[in-house]
Amino acid sequence: MCSACWQNHPGRPFIRGEHLHDRLADPPPWLTDFVAQVAARHCVARACGFISDLGRLLEDEHSNSPQALLERSRRPGRSMGSFARALEDFFTLRGLALPTDQAERLAVNRRRRRVDAVPEPLRQAIADFDASRMRAQGRARRAGTRPRTNHTLETALTIMRDLALFLMTHCGKDDWALVDVHDTEAFLATLPKARKRRLTVLRQFFRFARSQHIVLVDPTRNLTVKESNGFRGRTLTLDQQRELFRRWTTDEHVHPHEALVGMLALLHGASSSEVRMLQITNVDLIAQTVRLGKRPHPVPLDPASWTVLQRCLAHREAWRTDNPHVLVTKGTKAGRSPASTAYLSHVLDDCGFPPRTIRSTRLVDLVNTLDPKLVAAAFGMDPQATLIYLADHVDEGRLPAR
Template sequence: MLRHAGLGLCSACWQRNPDRPFVQGENLIAELDEPPGWLREFIAGLAARHCVGRTCTMISTLGRLLADAHPNHPTAVLERARRPGRSMGSLARALEDFFVEHGLALPTDQAERLAAGRRQRRIDATPAGLRPAVDSWAESMLRARQRARRAGTLPRSDHTIETALAIVRDLARFLVGEHGKQDWALVDVHDIEAFLAVLPAARRRRLIVLRQFFAFARTQRLVLVNPARGLSAREPRSFRGQTLTIDEQRTLFRRWTVDPAVHPHEALLGILALLHGAASREVRQLAVVDIDSSARTLRLGERPHPVPVDPASWSVLQRALAHRQAQRTDNPHVIVTRGTKAGRAPASTAYFSHLLDAAGVSARALRGTRLIDLVNTIDAKLVAAAFGMNPEGVLPYLADHIDQQRLPNP
C-alpha cells in the first residue's frame, strides 16, 4: 500500500488525518503571491465544522478562486464562490458565515433570490391569458413593500406575497378549467363564490386576497367593478382547531419524557408546545443564549418575560443540548440539523413541520390545547400578556365557553 511521503501513513489513513486540511492550507498560502489575511483562520473554522475530506475539497475550490485573475477581497471571493440555482453551495455558505461574523462582508441576497424564484414559479403556473395581470400585481406588492420599509411601517413578508400569488393562481386555473373564462373582465361574483366554496375553511383568507387583487385590477382598468367587494367571509371568530383530550396529553407526555427512543428534537418541540404553548417558530429560533441555567428559564420568541421551565421540560431540554453538543457545531440554535450544523441559520421550516409526525400530532394542536386550557382557566388578559399576544388574539379561544358557576340556580 502506498505511503504518504514524510509522514509514514498509508493513503487511507492520510485521507482521514485531521492535520491534512492544515497542511493543504499551508501549501495553498505558500503558493499564493498575496494570500489573504483571513485565509488561515477560515481554514481552521472549516476543519472544526466539516469532515476532513469535505474540508479539503472546499480548500481546493477556494484555492482555484484565489489563484484566478479576479480581485480577492472578501465580497468578490464570496460572489464568485456562489453557485447558480437554488443552493449557493457549501463553500459559499461557509464564506458568508465567516465574513459576516468577522465584519468583512455583508450577507448575500440568496434569500431574496430564492423568494424571487418562488414568486416567478407561481406566476408562470398561471394560465397565459390571465398571467400579465398577476405579474403586474406581484410587482405592485413589491413596490408597496419597499415603500413600507422606507416609511418604517410593517411590510409584507415573502411568505405573504407568495401565498397571495398562489391564491390568485388557483383562481385563474379555476376560471379557465371550470368556467372557461380567459379574461379577468369576465369574472363575476358567482365565479368568486364557486371558487371560495372549493375550500370553505380557507374562505376568509382567500377572500381577503381576492379583494386586494381585484382592487388593483380595477385601478389598472382590467375590470369595471370589484366582484369580491360585496362578499362576506361569514366566518365566526372562534377557535376551530384540533385539541387533545387529557388521556392523549398524558400519553404524549410519557412519550416525550420517558421513551429514550424518541428523537431529542421531537421531544423538545413536543414538550414545549404541550406544557408551555410554544409555537414551532419559537422553538425554531430558540438559541443557547436564551437559556438561563441558574434561574431555569427560557426566552421564547417575542414573549415579554422569561418562561419558567418545569423539571420535566428541563430534562428534555438538557437531552436536546447533549445531542447538539455531540454534533460539535458552532450554530447558536438549540435544534441543529445536519444541514445547519456547519452554519448559523436555524433549522428549516420544513424540518419542523414533520418533526412530530411520529407522534401523530401537530405543534399547532398542542399549542391550541394549552391556550384553550389557560384562557378558560385564568384571565385572558394575563394569558395575552404572558404570551406576548394581543388581547383580541386570545378571545377566539373563549368562544362557546360557559362558566357553570355563574349560571342561575335552576
C-alpha cells in the same frame, strides 16, 4: 502513512492551507482562520475541498475582496453550494462581507413559477399585481414598517393562479372584465375552509385591477366572509395529553428534538418558530429559565421540561458545532442558521399530533381558565389574538353537582 490514514488525518487541511499560503503572492490575512474554521466544522475531505476551491478563487484574475469571493463562489440554481455557505458564515461572522441574497432569489423564482402557471390571457394582470406588491414591500422596508413576507406574497399568487385556472376551466372566461360575483362565489365554494383567506386576496387583486382599469366593477365588493372569528381547531383530550407527557419524559428512544418541541408546546404553549429560534444564550442554567420569541419575561421551566432541555443540549454537544441554536440538525451543524421550518413541521410526526394542535390545547386551557389579557401579556401576543380561544361552551366538569 498509507493512503487511507492520510485521507483521514486531521492535520491534512492545515497542511493544504499552508501550501496555499506559500503559493499566493499576497495571501489574505483571514486565510488561516478560515482553514481552522472549516477543519473544525467539516470532515477532512470536505475541508480540503473547500480550501482547494478557495485557492482557485484567490488565484484567478478577479478581485479577492471577501464580498467578491462570496459572490463568485455561489452556484447557479436553487442552492448556492456548501462552499459558498461556508464562506458566508465565515465572512458575516467576522463582519468582512454582507450576507447574500440567496433567499430573495429563491423567492423570486417561486413567484415566477406561480405567475407562469397562469393561462396566457390572464397572466399579465397577475404579473402587474405581483410587481405592485413587491414595490409596496420595498417601501415598507425603507420606511421601517412591517412589510409583507415572501410567504404571504407567494400564497396570494397561488390563490390568484387557482382562480385563473378555475375561470378558464369551469367558467370559460379569458378576460378579467368578464368575471362576476357568481364566478368568485363558485371559486370560494371549492374550499370553504379557506374562504376568509381567499376572499382577502381576491379583494386586494380586484381593488388593484379596478385602479388599473382592468375591470369596471369589483365582483367581491358585496361578498361576506360568513364565518366567525372563534377558534375552530383541534385540541387534545386529557388522556392524550397524559400519553404524550409520558412519551416525552420516560421513553428514551424518542428523539430529543421531538421531546423538546412537544414539551414546550404542551406545557408552555411555545410555537414551532419560538423553539426553532431558541439559542444557547437564551437558556439560563442557574434560574432554569428560557427566553422564547418575543415574550417579555423569561419562561421558568418545570423539572420535566428542564430535563428534556438538558437532554437536547447533550444531543447538541455530540455534534461539536458552533451553531448558536439549541436545535441543531445534520444540515445546520456546520453553519449558524436555525433548523428549517420543514424540519420543525415534521419533528412531531412520530407522536401523531402536529405542533399547532398541541399548542392550541394549552392556549385554550389558559385563556378559559385565566384572564385572556394576562395570557396575552405573558405570551407577548396581541390581546385580540387570545380572545378567539374563549369558548362559548361550559365544561360540565366545572359545574357544581346537581
